[in-house]
Amino acid sequence: MAILGTLLKQGIKLRESLDQERNSPLDLQRNELKELLKTAEDTEFGKAHGFKDLLKSADKDKLYAVFKEQVPVHSYNEMYNKWWYKNRLGQKNITWPGKVKYFALSSGTSESSSKYIPVTKDMMKSIQKTSIRQILSLSKFDIPSHTFESGILMLGGSTHLNYNGTYFEGDLSGITTGQIPFWFQHFYKPGKKIASNRSWDEKLDQITRNAKKWDIGIIAGVPAWIQILMEKIITYYGVKTIHDIWPNLKIYVHGGVSFEPYRKGFEQLLAKPLVYIETYLASEGFIAYQNKPEVRSMHLVLNNGLFYEFVPFNEENFDADGQMVSNPKTYMIDEVEENKEYAILITTCAGAWRYLIGDTVKIVNKEEAEIVITGRTKHFLSLCGEHLSVDNMNKAIELVAKELNIAVKEFTVAGIPHDTLFAHHWYVGTDDKVDSELLMHKIDEKLKELNDDYKVERSAALKEVFLDILPTKVFYDYLRHQGKEGGQNKFPRVLKKDKLPSWLEFLENQGK
Structure with missing residues (x-):
């Protein structure tokens, strides 16, 4: 499929991508909030919070002010205990139209028990669309065309999901990988069979044994586990670097944690430099991705089923344990200050409403809506x-x-x-x-x-x-x-x- 590499190098872009570049961040987010409210107005949540009246009474300049008056902020426990648990019982039209068929299990790094995050059809479409946008943004990077004709190794959770008769549950990476489009399966490694293995050690062994058969140009995954895999492959084949096995490896897509503490050990396993691209894909949605070379910041996705609010991360809004107060000060994208730390609230096409995702960010370029992740509210x-x-x-x-x-x-x-x-x-x-x-x-x-x-x-x-x-x-x-x-x-x-x-x-x- 050499045509994929050619298209990417020519910089072909989707219309949706261009929409974000043509409009201001404020206009995009106003439109997104309006669409989310309209879509959910007949749900239980929408009726309970007067979405129809809200949409009738408030013009676009006042919509956000009325929205935050009528809809409270939510922690996970508040969202789940009042609303999302009904989705797990098979009830429909709770916080988003229809039934929820998938739940991403996410404990993050701060909670001991698993969180059940709803993943709707609209959210899966949103994640796929943003993934394609990110792939198309690679045309801005200095990457040879043949890299995109090589395989893409995605190291994530098992695609074998638990089914209880009502819904499927598992890692978000397992849910989304199981939904990859047919045209992408030619590139995707380790393939469906290995990806479905629930044993992490067995999965790494299977990938290691098959590694030499594959031509890998792009790898994606959490830094620690990717590094462990590369060390395992290097040891198994008795070579010096991972490029002795995958000479066309050029891109590493990472997220979840800061890559910098891993960089030195990671690069000891390479024979030539990689292009590092950061993503912000959470269980609640695909929030941002790096779309320019040689920058640390990521571009917020503003027109794809996600609405953001920013809470100054200070003593006024959070206690010493990182718990948010019941009525924090919140701002839209046009009201934030650059290089100031904020916690993020998100409203999504998976039925999260003013939901504290738990990450803290700094806006480093307000006009371009570019952010860096700085940590967790509880970390x-x-x-x-x-x-x-x-x-x-x-x-x-x-x-x-x-x-x-x-x-x-x-x-x-x-x-x-x-x-x-x-x-x-x-x-x-x-x-x-x-x-x-x-x-x-x-x-x-x-x-x-x-x-x-x-x-x-x-x-x-x-x-x-x-x-x-x-x-x-x-x-x-x-x-x-x-x-x-x-x-x-x-x-x-x-x-x-x-x-x-x-x-x-x-x-x-x-x-x-």
């Missing part, structure tokens, strides 16, 4: 006002790893009591030799440079920083122990509440 440390974000942690690890010439594949941090005050305890996963005291000191100093609040509190209430170095394998063994191996599962960057005792008990049992 930050502020025991005494240090306001340490995951973004700060990732950057410190990246800088220190480069300075000490080590590869840090995983890390996590806990805030703990220390005497009458507080301390941070770091657990750093690296298989390189490094002095723990030196590593602790370097990370501490970098954080002082990156975060003024942290610097102040290190001379006040944040009295100590502790650090343990662990083999990388320990982090993945813990995920396996928690039943979260592979697919979209990531290790939490901050350990709070029930997560910390579980982690400490695991380490003790492992003799660590």
Whole structure:
């Protein structure tokens, strides 16, 4: 199918893509909100919140103001306990027209029990459409045509979904991969049979044994698991780099966590540089993707079934545990400030309404609606006002790893009591030799440079920083122990509440 590569290199684009480029972010989002309200006006949720009257009474300039007066913000528990549980019982027209046939199981990295996120037909169409837009945006990158004629390896959850007689449930990656269009199946690896395997270890073994048969040009998946797979393949075939097996490998599409802490170890497995492309595909929808080379930011998808609100991530709107207040200040895309941190609320064509997705972002280009992910609302440390974000942690690890010439594949941090005050305890996963005291000191100093609040509190209430170095394998063994191996599962960057005792008990049992 050489024609695919030719089309991409010529930069052919969909009309929907051009629509987003022609209109302002505000106009696109106003239209999206209106369409979502119109579509859902006869659902139980729409009737309960007066969508018909809202649409009649409010003009386009006032629609959002009336919308947020009539519709409350929702956490997952609030959305599920009042509305989504009915979808699981087989009821229809609850928060979106029709029945929900699929649920994505998502525990994220902050909750112990699985969340059931509805995936409607409209949402699957939305994800497919945005995926095609992202593929077409690759025409802007310096990529040879033959890359797009090679295979695309997508390492995700099992496509074998559980069915209870009413709906299917599984990883979003498993749901969407099972719905790939026929024309894409020629390129897709590892293929339906291997992808349906529920055993993560067996799946990696099967991919490894078949790797040499495939010509892979693009790989997609969570950094930790892609790196583990590449290491496994390199060892199995006794070669030096993954390019000895896949010489045409050129693109890595990643998301879910910051790639920077993995970069050094990742690139040791390559013979030539890759084009790295970040995506923001959550269980609740395909939110953003990188559409320009040499930039860290991603382009928000503004006209494909998603409406966004932005909540300033501060003490006024969130408590010390990252819980949002009942009536936070919210803004549309035209009202945000660049380089300020916000939590995202989304309203979607899967029946999520003013739903706190749990991620924090910064808008780095308001006119182009470009964002970077900075962390999670519950993955930050502020025991005494240090306001340490995951973004700060990732950057410190990246800088220190480069300075000490080590590869840090995983890390996590806990805030703990220390005497009458507080301390941070770091657990750093690296298989390189490094002095723990030196590593602790370097990370501490970098954080002082990156975060003024942290610097102040290190001379006040944040009295100590502790650090343990662990083999990388320990982090993945813990995920396996928690039943979260592979697919979209990531290790939490901050350990709070029930997560910390579980982690400490695991380490003790492992003799660590």
